[in-house]
Amino acid sequence: MRPDQRQTETLQRVFPHAHFSEREAAARAAAIEEHRRQLGSRLGRNVGAVVAAVDYMLNISGDLIAPAIVEHDALTLLEHRSITDPLTGLFNRYHFEAMLKREIARCARYEVSLSLLLLDVDRLKPLNDKWGHQAGDRALTRVATAIQRSLRGTDIAARIGGDEFAIILPDTDAVAGLIVASRIRRSLAHDTAIMVTVSGGLVELPKVTSKASTTQLIAAADVALYAAKYAGGNSIVQREYQPGRRADE
Helix, strand or coil, X not given: CCHHHHHHHHHHHHCCCCCCCHHHHHHHHHHHHHHHHHHHHHHCCCCCHHHHHHHHHHHCCCCCXXXXXXXXXXHHHHHHHHCECCCCCCECHHHHHHHHHHHHHHHHHHCXXXXXXXXXXXXXXXXXHHHCHHHHHHHHHHHHHHHHHHCCCCCEEEECCCCEEEEEEXXXXXXXXXXXXXXXXXXXXXXXXXXXXXXXXXEEECCCCCCCCHHHHXXXXXXXXXXXXXXXCCCEEEEEXXXXXXXXX
């Protein structure tokens, strides 16, 4: 790797929130490499790329005003934890809503289908009351595992509440979405270690729909989920999304 390539990579790694065009990044990289050589000559030892980059951007270019130095691995871990549910390892509600907003926009732009599946663990409270919260946690992690095993790499799964999960299914119509839901339920049924079932509400955002909000889509799926719970649980109800219709209609 050439020095300028190495320095450009260093800029992106050490300063992930700095915004440079390719030309600016190349110029900074060349200047930092020269600064690294000068520092090494004055100090009589090799100066690392990260040290040279921070010193140059803090003391010479002025790109840094009040830097906070964080190890790259530690920063990556912090970013991961900020979007992840600690119990199940799935995404949290905050990240789910951001991803749903992105996928709705993508659905409108490219005229592709999008399905949203909400799942609720059946009778989790009685399980907690009888066997304790550790048993409830095992049930939740079992559901999360069944979800992960049933999805494609492009699907997005999250735990959005105490006993509620959400799955974003890009490029998926209602028929394919029901197949995914069935796969999850079969996976749970084959588990003999702990008996747990789920109820689900599925809604499809059709290709022809140009406008929708995260709130509207979640509300429509939630109504379908409520219908499944009201019918006794351990089932999936699919609801058609219609723009302008209230979720409870």
